[in-house]
Amino acid sequence: MTTLHIEDVSVRYGAGPTAVLAVDQVSLTVPAGGVVGVVGESGSGKSTLARAIVGLAPLHGGRIMWDGAVEPKRWLRRRPSRAQLVFQNPYASLDPRLSVGATIGEAVASRERLARKAQTAEVGELLDLVGLPARYASMLPRDLSGGQRQRVAIARALAARPDVLIADEITSALDVSVQGAILNLLSSLREQLSLGVLFISHNLSVVRYISDRVAVMYLGRVVENAPVEHVVQEPAHPYTRVLLEAVPRLDVPLDPAPPDVDSEPPDPHHPPSGCHFHPRCPMGPRVFAEREICVARDPSDGHPERRHAAMCHFA
Amino acid sequence: MSFDVAPGERLGIVGESASGKSLTALAIAQLVPYPGQVTAAAIDLAGNDLPRMPKRALTRLLGRSLAMVFQDPATSLNPALRVGRQLTEVAEVHSGLGRRAARERAVAQLARVRLSNPGYRLRQYPVQLSGGMRQRATLAMGLMAEPQLIIADEPTSALDVTVQEQIVRLLRTVSDDTGAAVIFISHDIAVVGQLCERVLVMYAGRIVEDLDVAALRTDPAHPYTRALIGSIPDMTTSRTKQMVTIEGRPPDPAEVGSGCAFAPRCGHATQLCRDMRPDLRPLGTNGRRRAACWFPQHADADNGDLLGASQGAPR
Numbered sequence: 001m002t003t004l005h006i007e008d009v010s011v012r013y014g015a016g017p018t019a020v021l022a023v024d025q026v027s028l029t030v031p032a033g034g035v036v037g038v039v040g041e042s043g044s045g046k047s048t049l050a051r052a053i054v055g056l057a058p059l060h061g062g063r064i065m066w067d068g069a070v071e072p073k074r075w076l077r078r079r080p081s082r083a084q085l086v087f088q089n090p091y092a093s094l095d096p097r098l099s100v101g102a103t104i105g106e107a108v109a110s111r112e113r114l115a116r117k118a119q120t121a122e123v124g125e126l127l128d129l130v131g132l133p134a135r136y137a138s139m140l141p142r143d144l145s146g147g148q149r150q151r152v153a154i155a156r157a158l159a160a161r162p163d164v165l166i167a168d169e170i171t172s173a174l175d176v177s178v179q180g181a182i183l184n185l186l187s188s189l190r191e192q193l194s195l196g197v198l199f200i201s202h203n204l205s206v207v208r209y210i211s212d213r214v215a216v217m218y219l220g221r222v223v224e225n226a227p228v229e230h231v232v233q234e235p236a237h238p239y240t241r242v243l244l245e246a247v248p249r250l251d252v253p254l255d256p257a258p259p260d261v262d263s264e265p266p267d268p269h270h271p272p273s274g275c276h277f278h279p280r281c282p283m284g285p286r287v288f289a290e291r292e293i294c295v296a297r298d299p300s301d302g303h304p305e306r307r308h309a310a311m312c313h314f315a
Numbered sequence: 316m317s318f319d320v321a322p323g324e325r326l327g328i329v330g331e332s333a334s335g336k337s338l339t340a341l342a343i344a345q346l347v348p349y350p351g352q353v354t355a356a357a358i359d360l361a362g363n364d365l366p367r368m369p370k371r372a373l374t375r376l377l378g379r380s381l382a383m384v385f386q387d388p389a390t391s392l393n394p395a396l397r398v399g400r401q402l403t404e405v406a407e408v409h410s411g412l413g414r415r416a417a418r419e420r421a422v423a424q425l426a427r428v429r430l431s432n433p434g435y436r437l438r439q440y441p442v443q444l445s446g447g448m449r450q451r452a453t454l455a456m457g458l459m460a461e462p463q464l465i466i467a468d469e470p471t472s473a474l475d476v477t478v479q480e481q482i483v484r485l486l487r488t489v490s491d492d493t494g495a496a497v498i499f500i501s502h503d504i505a506v507v508g509q510l511c512e513r514v515l516v517m518y519a520g521r522i523v524e525d526l527d528v529a530a531l532r533t534d535p536a537h538p539y540t541r542a543l544i545g546s547i548p549d550m551t552t553s554r555t556k557q558m559v560t561i562e563g564r565p566p567d568p569a570e571v572g573s574g575c576a577f578a579p580r581c582g583h584a585t586q587l588c589r590d591m592r593p594d595l596r597p598l599g600t601n602g603r604r605r606a607a608c609w610f611p612q613h614a615d616a617d618n619g620d621l622l623g624a625s626q627g628a629p630r
Contacts, residue, residue, distance in 0.1 A: 176547050
């Protein structure tokens with residue numbers, strides 16, 4: 001029953017005028033057995049946040065805590081990280097020359113040295129946990145379908161007995177008919193193991209289905225963080241609304257508004273002043289000329305509580 | 316497979332990976348790579364029988380009348396040439412325009428696809444554009460001649476939802492304005508439903524259902540179509556229910572026997588389905604609706620359980 005707290009975490013790449021703040025003072029909490037979804041466009045810092053939590057990206061500021069205790073530096077750890085990452089593409093994340101059993105066994109060994117028999121048994125248990133028969137241990141990744149490979153990648157992550165599983169776009173490379181099965185697996189794992197899950201995806205429908213809470217990221221910042229019902233039914237931040245309206249829905253035809261001139265995320269090297277979203281915001285200065293505060297002032301400036309709810313002057 | 320698309324019509328093709336969607340597109344464009352062979356009674360574009368045309372005339376015709384947009388805009392644009400050169404070349408080669416006229420046309424087409432600052436974009440290289448902008452530029456390249464058919468193969472799959480919506484709107488506007496027919500290939504049924512009037516559902520290299528988008532929403536007849544729709548979470552999916560999954564995996568097209576290719580995964584399959592493949596037959600009395608199923612489903616039958624119950628082997 002361990003809770004992951006991320007407190008004011010920042011990740012910066014480069015230095016000087018060309019530096020990019022990929023993650024900008026993000027705070028999140030992933031409780032045991034809870035699923036926190038992270039959505040945002042590409043370049044919003046979702047994956048960098050995931051990498052920072054497991055120690056693959058250096059922290060520029062902030063801390064990562066487990067039940068209030070600060071995570072030690074990576075080189076001081078005796079055991080693998082308590083957060084384990086599963087990647088988008090199981091065709092790339094598994095070693096094509098290692099059998100399934102060896103892949104998972106390697107991860108078991110990184111946690112604990114076991115006799116060969118005990119390790120084989122553990123691999124069998126892990127395969128069972130992700131819904132694969134034990135005989136799959138002798139197979140190579142090329143013998144498996146995409147969904148099965150993703151199950152193996154999940155089993156490998158679980159081998160380290162993590163408290164939190166970080167799923168970075170794990171269904172995006174899979175066919176839609178397989179996606180559902182992987183989502184079902186995640187739900188059953190969180191229940192069985194009271195595993196916390198940080199579920200990162202650009203697909204809002206999937207995030208809505210699986211998550212209890214949703215954090216919306218824009219240019220490295222969390223701009224809204226709320227229970228999933230709130231985010232979907234009464235989104236507080238205009239960016240969340242823009243995202244929600246863009247989700248294609250079979251039962252709602254596209255409204256006939258003309259296509260926008262390429263309104264795309266701004267250059268992260270030179271983020272807009274004030275609220276990062278103001279150049280695209282449908283309720284900001286682009287539409288309401290008197291709302292100069294959006295250009296002049298960062299919404300969290302003087303309102304630190306906005307970092308945990310909705311980062312908007314007018315929410 | 317047989318189908319037709321009328322001028323100005325937007326036809327969607329959906330299906331899982333390896334169902335033959337992309338090869339269908341390539342076969343129309345006479346681009347199927349060696350050693351693949353296309354056999355066809357007819358592939359007719361505006362009165363021209365493509366497979367039996369002399370090579371030269373075919374190249375001329377396709378260069379003028381067919382525009383293709385692929386999933387990865389990075390591979391359809393030449394990274395070593397400025398965007399402008401790639402656009403003007405089309406007009407110079409296929410329409411015989413001079414340099415200046417070609418440039419004017421290029422500016423006009425970039426403006427038409429709503430790329431900001433077209434004159435400046437012409438001098439840029441593809442790497443300097445974002446994914447959405449590249450996709451717009453590719454479409455503009457197709458519009459340099461006067462396409463009668465636009466084939467878009469997963470043009471939005473690599474893009475964010477907000478940009479995806481813009482590209483879908485753009486395709487719709489372009490086909491409305493130019494009267495070009497659109498074949499839109501995607502694994503995302505919701506996007507197809509937004510853009511298209513009619514949908515072909517493919518499975519294992521064949522069309523299993525041909526229906527209006529309205530029918531896709533309310534009353535798909537083929538069990539595969541139903542299962543596919545049921546397995547995709549949307550913004551209304553119950554969060555407490557398990558996702559519908561489709562048991563098993565799509566067959567290798569070489570291994571499909573004499574029966575229906577979907578029979579091994581179908582909850583309604585009988586011995587008849589396993590023995591004999593159903594032809595794609597007209598369904599009902601109104602319009603062009605077709606389905607390849609011995610037991611087409613109806614909206615009132617087995618409500619809510621699109622697949623006839625299935626929670627099965629892991630995939």
